[in-house]
Amino acid sequence: MTTDSQIRSNVLEEIAWNPCVHIRNLSVVTGQDKGVVTLNGNVDDYDQKWLAGETAGRAFGVAIVQNEIEVCLTEASSRTDSEIAQSVSHALAWLRHIPNANVQVSVVSGRIYLTGILRWEFQKQAVTRSLRTLSGIRDLSNEISISLQLEPTHPYAISSQESFALQRLPHANLELLTKPATGIFP
Template sequence: MSDEQLRQNVIDELEFEPSLDAACIGVAAEHGVITLSGHVTSYPQKTAAERAVWRVRGVKGLAQNVEVRLPGHKRRADDEIAQRAVNILAWNTQVPHDAVKVRVSEGWVTLTGEVSWHHQRTVAEAAVRQLSGVVGVFNHIELAARVQPTDIKQSIAGALARHAKLEADRIGIAVEGTTVTITGEVDNWDERVAVERAVWSVGGVRNVVDRLHIA
């Protein structure tokens, strides 16, 4: 597929996405790498644009340069955003009570603290980024040390093998302490996400280095 055709496919997908106003988003394509520019009116729209790009077959990389420009009536004071973020995390039963701290500066939210599982970290970020007035999220939540499996590499290989969408023999796994490096080749972005999710599902993993290539 030519870069020009890929660019047009991405534009079509952005326009098709119902949660996104793509009128002010620019798209460039070079060697399968998509660059988005321009602006949107909310942070959820920015993440929706990113998800839409990765749905397009042939996309090998993404440079996300879209700016969030909040309309005047949607702007919020930092202390208001911080209080609402604290409240929404307190109400979320998947996030341990008082485990996550919130700091806000010019609409950018920084999350810190420590949780036991990766999904708790992602749930906290997902909850906060939906708040009105948020222009971006830095997720610095760390994972607490856990008792290590007797063979963490074998556990990951088993998780990959059980996944219906993945060919486990195409994935390389290297373990150093609590850091896992994954290499190899997958057919699309969904498979890449599935590999990462399988690795994060294994107890004891604290860091993942993703060096997978999309075929």
Template structure:
């Protein structure tokens, strides 16, 4: 697909996504690399726009400079955002009590601490990203598995082969002390994300470096 066709598909997809107001979003495409510019009404909307772009066939990479601009009634003080973030984390049944620290500076939330699983790391970020006043989230939560697991590499390879969204033969898996690196090429962002998710879902994994290239 050429860049003009990809750009039009992205514009159409952003317009199709009900959680995104695309009126103030600019789209540029060069050799499959997409740049989003302009502004949106919340951080959650910004993430939704990024996900919509990654669904489009032919997109190889995404660079975005979208600014989050809240209406006056949606703006909140940092201490109020922090208190709400701690409450929503405490109420989330997926997250361990007392394991996550929250810091807020000018609407930007930083999550730190240790959790046993990557899905909990993601759950914590999703819990706070929809709060009013949040303009961004930095997630530095580290993974500390409850126990050391043998054969991490073979478990990941098995998971990739079972996944209908992934062509496992084109993916190389390297493991060193719970740190996983994925190399090779995939057809699209969806396959790239699915491969990373399979790696993260394996017990004993503490980090994943996704070097998979989207080759189309």
């Protein structure tokens, strides 16, 4: 069993190993629950905050990372909400596999809030990847939902012939066969 001090040490070593993460006044708090780690400190941009959380999550013994690192923008990197919104719009326009009409964006005090519905998880992740490196942002909240709607021609959709064949099996779960292959997942 990994102790809190071992987990804390693992997180500190993992963060020190990542050359992209530079945190001032870093503190790693453990002990609330097994495997829960809280990060505190200051960074110059949101991407470093995100990378610190991802890096800490890779450390042995960590189950959950509470990333409370504060983004302290310099005067040179500070931008207005309208400038950030314009950058977000341009960044999303370059993502060819993301239907822009399905993503709603609001920017408040340097924090980007995303909502909407996309078909696939990779699309949601691509939006986060493309926006987290933008200059001047303090935080990014991606609340985009996933709505997987399989068309009858989709390779994972079950045809009526396949459905009848499965119903003939003695141990087939007919309830699962009658459920639609659509849904919204947060």
